Structures are given as structure tokens and as C-alpha cells.
Amino acid sequence: MGNSALFHGECQSETSSTCSTESAMSAHNFVVRDFPLLDGIGGGKFVSSSTFNVGGYGWRIRFYPDGTQKDKSSDAASCFLHCTNLAKDVRARSKLNVLEKLDGEVQVTTFGCLEYTFSPTQDCWGKHEFVTKSKLKTLSDANNGRFTVRCVLMVIQESRTVRNRRPIEIEVPPPTLQQSLEHMLKDGEGADVTFSVGGQLFKAHRCVLAARSPVFKAELFGLLKENTARNVEVDEMEPQIFEALLRFMYTDAMPDDEDEGKTERVQHLLVAADRYGVDRLKIMCEDKLYEGIDVDTVATTLLLAEQHHCEDLKETCIQFMSSPRNILGDVMATNGFKQLVASCPLLMEDILKGVSCT
Missing domain, CATH: 3.30.710.10 (Potassium Channel Kv1.1; Chain A)
Structure with missing residues (x-):
């Protein structure tokens, strides 16, 4: 009997299944300020970003100004990605690079996307020779002692296979x-x-x-x-x-x-x-107010943030006023600034403190 005879007639049953692999992706910018003060911190010592969450896991950027080797000098700084709450292995793809400025596109390093499997016993991954210290010094001197380490991270979830129960999808109307x-x-x-x-x-x-x-x-x-x-x-x-x-x-x-x-x-x-x-x-x-901050609105927005306990908005307004582009002088000429001084003169202390830190 030929093989074709085995498939003679109409198929009475057909099933299917689907394998799907989900991922979660996010980026974190770690701004390092006052870099000259970190010079000589020592090999194996690091500064860390705050924890950011991707794919249900906590992550931190660890930056080693003098490299990772204890009691050993290095010509290059190191940078590692650390997972803070691993209970099992997790695959991740990440890019770690140094940016000239937080709001800029200029990359000092050009490392591509690399994949690593983090585990409870191997919860760190990165570059021992991340960027030369001489390049960091040049970058720091040109940017008031600061630079940015940017991490783009994708966490890959475990694949899941499910049986397809319906050959036809039922369209559910929107809510x-x-x-x-x-x-x-x-x-x-x-x-x-x-x-x-x-x-x-x-x-x-x-x-x-x-x-x-x-x-x-x-x-x-x-x-x-x-x-x-x-x-x-x-x-x-x-x-x-x-x-x-x-x-x-x-x-x-x-x-x-x-x-x-x-x-x-x-x-x-x-x-x-x-x-x-x-x-x-x-x-x-x-x-919305954060998006609309300019010379004409920043003073009234700052006063509002102070009166209604909006700490992040307040900090953003003070940072805007502290810009090195002499924005504060233009802001002080507005009616909103006069209202701010009259209503809450103690805010001037916060503004001047912000200006002195730039």
C-alpha cells in the first residue's frame, strides 16, 4: 500500500498549539555627578543607581570608577548590571553605554546588545574595561563633573505553549x-x-x-x-x-x-x-505642568508645587531656574516670580541653593 493511501479521505480532526515568548523592556539613565571626587575610590568599590524594575525583577547599575580588581590599579572604569531579587535563572539582553549628556544622543562608548543568563549565584554581568579613565576625565571636565550611564534592558520570560481551542477567534467589542x-x-x-x-x-x-x-x-x-x-x-x-x-x-x-x-x-x-x-x-x-515649564510659567508652577506638596515638580522647577543659560534673570522679571516672593519668600533659599549647586 502506498503512502498516499494513508491520507485518502477527509481529515476528521485537527488540533493546533502556539508557543509564545514574552519580554519586558525598559531603559534607565544613571547620572554620575561630581565624578572628580570619585577618583581614587579604590578597585572593587562602586557607586550604584537606584533600583529600577523590568520584567518583575529589580535591577541596579554598578559603576566602578577604579575597576573591579581589589588592591589593583586600572586604567579603565568598570560597569555591571546587578539583579537584586533573583530566585531562579532569567535571560536578559542589555546595552550599557556612557552618554555625553542625559538629553543627548552622543555615545562615548558603543557597546552593542549582549545576552546573559542571570542566576542566584551569578547575579552580576558587565564590562571590566568599560571606558578608559582618561576618556571619563575629559568627558567629566567638559560637563561640570557629570556624565550618564544608560542601560537598555530586555528581560525574556519563559516560553509558554498553549493549546488553541478555537479555530476561529471571536471578536470582543471594546469596553x-x-x-x-x-x-x-x-x-x-x-x-x-x-x-x-x-x-x-x-x-x-x-x-x-x-x-x-x-x-x-x-x-x-x-x-x-x-x-x-x-x-x-x-x-x-x-x-x-x-x-x-x-x-x-x-x-x-x-x-x-x-x-x-x-x-x-x-x-x-x-x-x-x-x-x-x-x-x-x-x-x-x-x-502636564512638567511639560509646560518655561520662563513665564516656572515661578507660578513652583509656588503651586510648594503649596500642594508636589516635591518632584518643585525640584524640576528649581533645576530649570538653575540652568547655566542665565534663565533665572528672565524668570525674576516675570509677575509670577514677584507673586512667588510675596507669597512664599522662603522658596528663595531653595532656589539659591539650586543655583549654587550648578
Whole structure:
């Protein structure tokens, strides 16, 4: 009987399976400042970046200014990638290079992507001869004693094979919860509380607001006097800001402002988010303000960051003012800076401290 006879007729059953390998990828920039002070630290001693997470593991960059060999001088600095929480082997592909500046594309070293399997007993990998000390000194002298070590890391997960149960994929429609809640807000159906803001009325649903804000929960369901009222007066807030706050409560989305005055509206929205304990909105406003920092806005943004405990935003504003391009002089000429000095004169101490460190 020929082989063709074995396959005569119609196939009654067919199965399939799929093997997939997932990965997680991220980059970390480790800025080394005051490099001349690290000269002579000694072989085998290192400075470390903060821990950054990729693929469920913690990672740190270890930089050895005098190399990895103890009690032995070296003409080159070393750099290693360290996994902090290994319980089993993990494959990773990484690139470690020195950049001239954090915001630049100029690479001092040109190492390509290399793969290494980290294990509980071998949790470090890197380059013993990473970059010559003479090259680092030249780079450091040209950049006020600083340079950047950039790590691009991909963690490769274990492959997984699953049986394909359906020959035809069923298309699942996209979620509509956000649109449904937004429609409920606009429609006002079932609303059980009305807010009066600057002469404008806004209808809303107590349960939605209470679920999104601890302050609204206390006002509407707690022991405060508003908990039985169907009408609530909101002072010291513009109607359009309260409207944006309400929309976020229902949709988790900020308004797409691109016109003039965007920064000022975001500043007011941050104040509202802080007032009602909406932490995610507050952080999103911080991020928007970070993108819009310039000579005209930095002073008012710094004052806002100080008043509402936005430490990262405050540090960014001070760094902008401390730029060596004489930006501080231009900032001091703005009305926002005069308002800052009048409202919070102690901030000048932080600004001057930042300038002195550059």
C-alpha cells in the first residue's frame, strides 16, 4: 500500500498549539555627578543607581570608577548590571553605554546588545574595561563633573505553549464603561446631588463621587452637614475647573486643552484634585505642568508645587531656574516670580541653593 493511501479521505480532526515568548523592556539613565571626587575610590568599590524594575525583577547599575580588581590599579572604569531579587535563572539582553549628556544622543562608548543568563549565584554581568579613565576625565571636565550611564534592558520570560481551542477567534467589542459613565454625567439621569459653582449648576451621582474621592465620600455620606443636602455650594473654584474635575471622576480622563491658557487651567485643576483627594488626577496635572515649564510659567508652577506638596515638580522647577543659560534673570522679571516672593519668600533659599549647586 502506498503512502498516499494513508491520507485518502477527509481529515476528521485537527488540533493546533502556539508557543509564545514574552519580554519586558525598559531603559534607565544613571547620572554620575561630581565624578572628580570619585577618583581614587579604590578597585572593587562602586557607586550604584537606584533600583529600577523590568520584567518583575529589580535591577541596579554598578559603576566602578577604579575597576573591579581589589588592591589593583586600572586604567579603565568598570560597569555591571546587578539583579537584586533573583530566585531562579532569567535571560536578559542589555546595552550599557556612557552618554555625553542625559538629553543627548552622543555615545562615548558603543557597546552593542549582549545576552546573559542571570542566576542566584551569578547575579552580576558587565564590562571590566568599560571606558578608559582618561576618556571619563575629559568627558567629566567638559560637563561640570557629570556624565550618564544608560542601560537598555530586555528581560525574556519563559516560553509558554498553549493549546488553541478555537479555530476561529471571536471578536470582543471594546469596553464602553467610560463612554457610558460620561453619558450618564451629561444626561443627568438618576442624579441625586446638585453642585452650585460660581452661579452654574452641575448634577452628579453621590455614589460615583464617593467611590472616586474620599473627600466627596465624607461630604456626601459622612457626618458632615452636606450628607443630607441635595444642593451643595462649592466656593473658591471656577465652574470650568469643577466641570473638568467632575468629568475626570466619571471618565478618568483629562480635558485635551491645546489653546492659550492651558497651563493656568491645569494649575487650577491640580488644586482641585488636591482639595478632593483625587491623587491620580493630581499626578497627571503634575506631568502636564512638567511639560509646560518655561520662563513665564516656572515661578507660578513652583509656588503651586510648594503649596500642594508636589516635591518632584518643585525640584524640576528649581533645576530649570538653575540652568547655566542665565534663565533665572528672565524668570525674576516675570509677575509670577514677584507673586512667588510675596507669597512664599522662603522658596528663595531653595532656589539659591539650586543655583549654587550648578
